[in-house]
Amino acid sequence: MNVAIFGGGIAGLSAAIHLLDKGYRVSLYEKRSVLGGKVSVWKDSDGDSIESGLHVVFGGYKELQSLLKHVGAEDAILWKDLALIYAEKDGKTTTFEKQKGLPSPYAELLGGLKTNVVNWRDKLSLIRGLLPLILFGDEDYFRSQDCITYSDWHARHGVTENALQRLWRPISLALNFIEPNVISARPMLTIFNYFGRNYEDARFGFFKANPNDSMIEPMRRYVLKKGGAIHCNARLKEFLLHDDGSVQAALLASGERIEADAYVSALPVHSFKKTIPKAWLKYDYFRNLFHFVGSPVANCQLWFDRKITDIDNLMFAHGTSFATFADVSIACADDYQAGQGTATGGSVLSLVLAPAHHLIDLPNDVIVEQVVKELKALFPKAREAKLLKSSLVKIPESVYKAVPGVDRFRPDQASPIRNFFLCGDYTYQKYLASMEGAALSGRAVAEKLSARLPKRNRIELLA
Ligand SMILES: Cc1cc2nc3c(=O)[nH]c(=O)nc-3n(C[C@H](O)[C@H](O)[C@H](O)COP(=O)(O)OP(=O)(O)OC[C@H]3O[C@@H](n4cnc5c(N)ncnc54)[C@H](O)[C@@H]3O)c2cc1C
Known part of the structure; x- marks a missing residue:
């Protein structure tokens, strides 16, 4: 059973790895000359690495860490102390960190009381507003808060404007590159819950070298070692359809025609939108993707x-x-x-x-x-x-803007088209658009594809 994957970011590579593990034959097509998508890295004329963006791993990125281990890159990450460090004027810093050696929520309470980022009024309002969230917040609650912006949630819970501007605005900008009065409350609350619950999950990690050498290159080597094929400079142009709407072939910009038993898009949502066949727009599944806008x-x-x-x-x-x-x-x-x-x-x-x-x-x-x-x-x-x-x-269009109301439009990895599947950080999984979300979507698409189109076993093939 041949699977063609389009897009060589973390999602596409994760899908390729899991499908190869399940015994599928995989070919991956990436439009650029480098793999990695939003974590791609290339060299300038001096040999220095240029990154698409500074990337940080959370301790709670369990899927990404397990994938790294699987491809032999378990030592890829250098873990740092858990602290939110704010650079202030003239070489000063302010810090928000948990008190080491105490269990949650006491570690956050004491750490929060000792922080010099905000004043006492802010601290008391933070305790009143965020402690119930840390103690009782769960996934259902976070999802239910996707109807309002984080600023609204913050104000409704009586936390001060100063705490919003000094502590949480930089976090909102770092998470999704948008302001707290634009971002949905959901991703912010999810992060607070992380930071508030478990030291290991909330700590930051950096790639030892850079995201390419530490992560993408080991993934690429794994795919090739398992017999997968990777084609760079291979841009998907369009899908050609059978009468029943299923994919007959994919056409690359070079004119090459790709035929496979199943097709997976691991393109960013804004690129995938350009390749959706008109005939598929009768499905809400595909129409809903037009709610996504890149940050x-x-x-x-x-x-x-x-x-x-x-x-x-x-x-x-x-x-x-x-x-x-x-x-x-x-x-x-x-x-x-x-x-x-x-x-x-x-x-x-x-x-x-x-x-x-x-x-x-x-x-x-x-x-x-x-x-x-x-x-x-x-x-x-x-x-x-x-x-x-x-x-x-x-x-210009990076991760999708996690604005209120968009979460419900995130598509499942199995599309209404029999031989067509989606993965990518924007597809449905419990994280917002992130490296972990992309890795999770790759695992999910492999599971859904193998459930719908089981690989024929050897006996069937011989028959
Ligand atoms: C500046 C910046 C900083 C970030 N920091 C963090 C961070 O600290 N921590 C974190 O977890 N996440 C971070 N992210 C988010 C993270 O990088 C992404 O969520 C994740 O890498 C997305 O992976 P993906 O595979 O879903 O998509 P992408 O990485 O976008 O991969 C999609 C691939 O598809 C290819 N493609 C597009 N069109 C075509 C086509 N027509 N044919 C073939 N191929 C095509 C693209 O070239 C690309 O390689 C950051 C993002 C940015 C931009």
Whole structure:
């Protein structure tokens, strides 16, 4: 049984791995020259890694960790202390962290009381508003809150505006690249529940080298070792249909015709929408995908000639064009200080710029200048440092905007079309669009495909 998968991000690779494990023959087609999609990494002319975006793993990403282990990359992640570190002006930091050595919810309570990010009034309002959520919140409750924005939820629960702006706005921007008065309450509450319940689940991890070398490359090697085929520079153009609406073949932009027994789209939703055959739009399943709109985001990398910070963790900031960032020369030292490219022992900052709708058309040098100015205000050492080079990756449509009401339109991996399936971070699984969500969707599509189209066993084939 041949399966053709289109899209070589985490979802497509995860689907390929699980289908190969089940004994299917798999061919994967990716439109770009590199695999990885939103976690892809490529080299500049100096040999330095350019990332599509700074990527952080949560301890609770069980599926992703098990997939990494499965492909022999269990050591891919460097775990950091669990702390929300906010960079403030002139080299100061404020921190929100759990009190170590105490069980939940006491660890959060004491940690929250000790935080210097917000004042006492904010702390009391946070305890009143969030403690019931940490103690009693469950998946059903989070889903039920998809009808309002996080700002509305926050106000209704009596938590102060200052706590929203200082603590949670950077988190909302880091999660989905949109403001708290735009994002649905659901993903924010899910994250609080994480942070509030289990130390292991909430801690941050960085890829030891970069997402490609630490994760995508081991996945690629696994697919090839199991006999799968991977074709890059192979863009899906359209599906050709049988009279009953099922897929007869897929046509690539090169004109090549791909025939298989089953077809899986692992494209981002905005790309898949362009390939949906008109005949399928009679199904709500496909029409509902037009509710999804991509979030614009940009990732900026800056190479300095000296260290401007010594913080080995994710950092957040407010009042800056970047919401979250890290010095990857410290956090992912296997790649960014490995001695190649421009490595001088200086800082390499990777910064996620959000919201980014107003940045997409702005010239890159103007954006970089703004980011450097903001960094100088935060880190005194940046004022003396020389900027060696910069890169800017703009993604006009990245993950879908998790706005109120959209969650219910997330499609199941099994479509109404007999031989056609969907996976990708936007499809239905318990996480919002994320690496974990993409990995889960790949497992789910393999399970649903094998349930609907069981692989013929050897005896049947011989008969
Ligand atoms: C800046 C940034 C920072 C992020 N940070 C984090 C983080 O810290 N933690 C986290 O968990 N998540 C993070 N994410 C989200 C995460 O990257 C995504 O949710 C996840 O990688 C999506 O995987 P996917 O396989 O579903 O889709 P994608 O990665 O988008 O893969 C889809 C693939 O399909 C290919 N494709 C598109 N059209 C075609 C076509 N016509 N034919 C063939 N191939 C096609 C694309 O080139 C791509 O390779 C971040 C995202 C961004 C943009």
